[in-house]
Amino acid sequence: MTAPYLHIRGIRKDYGSVTAVENVDLEIRRGEFMTFLGPSGSGKSTTLYILAGFQDPTAGDILLEGKSLLQTPSHLRQIGMVFQRYTLFPHLTVAENIGFPLKVRRKGRAEIDAKVRDMLRLVRLEGFEDRKPADMSGGQQQRVALARALAYDPPVLLMDEPLSALDKKLREEIQVEIRRIHQETEVTILYVTHDQEEALRLSDRIAVFSKGVIDQVGTGPELYANPATRFVAEFIGDSDFLTCSVLSSDGRTADVRLGSDFVVPGVPVHGGGGGRSAGALLLRPERISLHRHQPAEAGTLPVTVGGLTFLGSNVHVAATTGWGEPVAVRLPFGHGAIEGLSRGDTVWLGFDPRATHVFC
Amino acid sequence: MTQASNTAMLAPPPRRRGWLPAGLGPATPALVLLTLFFVVPVVSLLLRSVLEPSPGLGNYAELLGSSTYLRVFLNTFLVSGLVTTVSLLIGFPVAWTLAIMPGRWARIVFAILLLSMWTNLLARTYAWMVLLQRTGIVNKTLINLGLIDQPLTLVNNLVGVTIGMVYIMLPFVILPLYGVIRRIDPSILQAAALCGATKGQALRRILLPLAAPGMAAGGLMVFVMSLGYFVTPALLGGTNNMMLAELIAQFVQSLVNWGMGSAAAFVLLVATLALYAVQLRLFGTSQMGGR
Numbered sequence: 001m002t003a004p005y006l007h008i009r010g011i012r013k014d015y016g017s018v019t020a021v022e023n024v025d026l027e028i029r030r031g032e033f034m035t036f037l038g039p040s041g042s043g044k045s046t047t048l049y050i051l052a053g054f055q056d057p058t059a060g061d062i063l064l065e066g067k068s069l070l071q072t073p074s075h076l077r078q079i080g081m082v083f084q085r086y087t088l089f090p091h092l093t094v095a096e097n098i099g100f101p102l103k104v105r106r107k108g109r110a111e112i113d114a115k116v117r118d119m120l121r122l123v124r125l126e127g128f129e130d131r132k133p134a135d136m137s138g139g140q141q142q143r144v145a146l147a148r149a150l151a152y153d154p155p156v157l158l159m160d161e162p163l164s165a166l167d168k169k170l171r172e173e174i175q176v177e178i179r180r181i182h183q184e185t186e187v188t189i190l191y192v193t194h195d196q197e198e199a200l201r202l203s204d205r206i207a208v209f210s211k212g213v214i215d216q217v218g219t220g221p222e223l224y225a226n227p228a229t230r231f232v233a234e235f236i237g238d239s240d241f242l243t244c245s246v247l248s249s250d251g252r253t254a255d256v257r258l259g260s261d262f263v264v265p266g267v268p269v270h271g272g273g274g275g276r277s278a279g280a281l282l283l284r285p286e287r288i289s290l291h292r293h294q295p296a297e298a299g300t301l302p303v304t305v306g307g308l309t310f311l312g313s314n315v316h317v318a319a320t321t322g323w324g325e326p327v328a329v330r331l332p333f334g335h336g337a338i339e340g341l342s343r344g345d346t347v348w349l350g351f352d353p354r355a356t357h358v359f360c
Numbered sequence: 361m362t363q364a365s366n367t368a369m370l371a372p373p374p375r376r377r378g379w380l381p382a383g384l385g386p387a388t389p390a391l392v393l394l395t396l397f398f399v400v401p402v403v404s405l406l407l408r409s410v411l412e413p414s415p416g417l418g419n420y421a422e423l424l425g426s427s428t429y430l431r432v433f434l435n436t437f438l439v440s441g442l443v444t445t446v447s448l449l450i451g452f453p454v455a456w457t458l459a460i461m462p463g464r465w466a467r468i469v470f471a472i473l474l475l476s477m478w479t480n481l482l483a484r485t486y487a488w489m490v491l492l493q494r495t496g497i498v499n500k501t502l503i504n505l506g507l508i509d510q511p512l513t514l515v516n517n518l519v520g521v522t523i524g525m526v527y528i529m530l531p532f533v534i535l536p537l538y539g540v541i542r543r544i545d546p547s548i549l550q551a552a553a554l555c556g557a558t559k560g561q562a563l564r565r566i567l568l569p570l571a572a573p574g575m576a577a578g579g580l581m582v583f584v585m586s587l588g589y590f591v592t593p594a595l596l597g598g599t600n601n602m603m604l605a606e607l608i609a610q611f612v613q614s615l616v617n618w619g620m621g622s623a624a625a626f627v628l629l630v631a632t633l634a635l636y637a638v639q640l641r642l643f644g645t646s647q648m649g650g651r
């Protein structure tokens with residue numbers, strides 16, 4: 001029997017007539033870094049709060065190593081958590097904050113001191129023992145909160161947008177720390193964020209939340225290469241969507257038509273039935289090739305250049321199709337195809353139909 | 361003029377040039393009022409206490425030297441301490457409940473609190489006399505429930521005074537405590553729970569320390585107000601637990617001894633100011649009830 005380490009089974013939560021989450025089903029491996037990614041209000045925190053025991057689910061169960069957690073009150077769940085807001089105890093010092101979980105477990109002085117020292121080393125805040133939270137920066141406070149959450153070696157650590165109040169540079173710095181700490185402690189982490197870059201940087205797997213349901217679960221590359229829904233495609237990475245009509249479909253691939261006569265054959269298809277219907281064709285801007293002259297082989301799409309934007313290592317080319325839809329192409333800086341390119345030029349876009357997707 | 365004072369407010373405070381700090385100008389009316397209604401009466405009180413019936417500290421010596429009067433002082437502090445303690449014990453859970461209650465319900469409870477504060481003090485105290493007397497509703501209910509055989513003596517003693525005064529003082533602890541508790545982020549208590557703290561541990565180690573400034577502010581206010589309380593002790597208290605305010609009234613009204621009355625009043629004033637100083641020392645002016 002290979003039961004998953006942590007099993008979130010069919011969770012649903014209603015607040016009155018509002019359903020915050022439903023059908024949340026996840027199997028998490030021991031030591032895995034799992035991220036809940038989704039826009040605000042999509043039910044990520046609700047799911048986390050049910051795991052923490054602050055909310056009871058309307059339906060479903062939470063199993064840790066096969067045993068249900070629902071009857072266990074929060075303070076006995078042995079789960080650590082770092083919150084979005086700063087939740088250090090303001091009247092206690094850093095050392096007292098980190099030692100708090102051990103103190104309420106009636107551990108001895110020596111054991112607490114040793115653990116506090118270990119934890120401060122882990123989050124690289126040696127020497128901050130006697131500071132009060134109010135005298136520390138937001139980033140330092142969150143690192144102390146992380147140390148406090150890990151002080152009693154919980155098997156599962158929950159983090160609810162812990163970095164969202166920090167600026168970008170600091171956020172990236174602490175992301176590196178979190179990765180290192182995950183590797184050092186091998187704790188199972190459930191991490192909530194609305195920032196796709198953060199999710200991709202940190203996670204083993206990502207569960208994409210949309211309107212209270214999980215659209216897809218997978219590694220970053222899986223979600224990027226094979227998005228199950230248009231929402232996932234839009235949320236992870238950059239994307240161009242062109243409206244199209246589905247000419248024929250066998251349920252797995254479809255032939256679609258862009259504009260009045262540009263046909264793309266054999267596109268992986270998601271959702272919808274067979275037959276003729278409207279859809280959206282997903283192109284990834286960096287997987288489109290740009291040609292200054294019409295290539296000999298068929299299957300390139302003529303567009304008109306609208307403008308170029310320099311983005312450091314990349315250059316972003318905005319263009320418009322013959323029927324007026326915008327499409328963006330991204331090329332490395334210095335690429336031959338964009339030398340001397342200017343507004344109003346006609347160029348031809350090439351792409352591999354098997355690397356595109358159509359959502360109906 | 362307006363221009364100048366605006367600039368002065370924005371700029372760092374100028375060094376004193378004359379004998380009057382620049383900022384005192386707008387405070388002049390307040391200073392005049394304070395002199396008229398506070399300094400003058402207090403000084404005249406002080407003068408009377410050392411001049412009547414004959415110059416010297418005789419009144420103070422008698423007041424502090426007699427065991428009868430000392431008993432009154434002691435009783436005053438005892439009752440005030442008891443009222444403060446009971447008010448805090450009842451006020452904390454009430455303030456906590458109010459703080460976590462849905463806003464609509466909290467507003468209703470506040471309305472009731474304020475209404476009771478606005479009701480005439482005498483009326484409220486007489487109401488307690490009626491409720492607490494031997495044939496009053498409290499005794500009747502307890503007898504009907506079979507909890508007691510004989511009616512309890514609930515008025516004209518310490519019990520009556522404590523009940524009556526706690527009732528009047530409760531809003532003064534509930535309001536500052538409510539303010540402090542409302543400012544505590546609920547996630548802090550969730551964090552405590554996930555750290556493994558039971559409800560009791562979270563209360564003792566987190567909630568109470570964080571609410572301490574509010575407890576101190578409300579408690580001190582109640583204590584100081586109780587020290588000088590007159591109506592409730594006079595109506596609900598007994599003859600053998602007289603409080604200072606009653607003693608002062610007796611000196612002045614029954615004995616027409618202004619010297620002793622003034623001396624007792626001055627002692628009360630000094631005790632009150634001393635406590636106020638303690639409070640300022642501990643919590644500063646700006647943070648009454650805050651962090």
Ligand SMILES: Nc1ncnc2c1ncn2[C@@H]1O[C@H](COP(=O)(O)OP(=O)(O)O)[C@@H](O)[C@H]1O
Nearest residue numbers: 015018020038039040041042043044045046047
């Ligand atoms: N205590 C609550 N009462 C009512 N509705 C709530 C409550 N908490 C969350 N919700 C609703 O549930 C949905 C999901 O919220 P949440 O889990 O906080 O989303 P996220 O963390 O992804 O931003 C939202 O529509 C929110 O309005």
Ligand SMILES: [Mg+2]
Nearest residue numbers: 041044045046
């Ligand atoms: Mg949230």
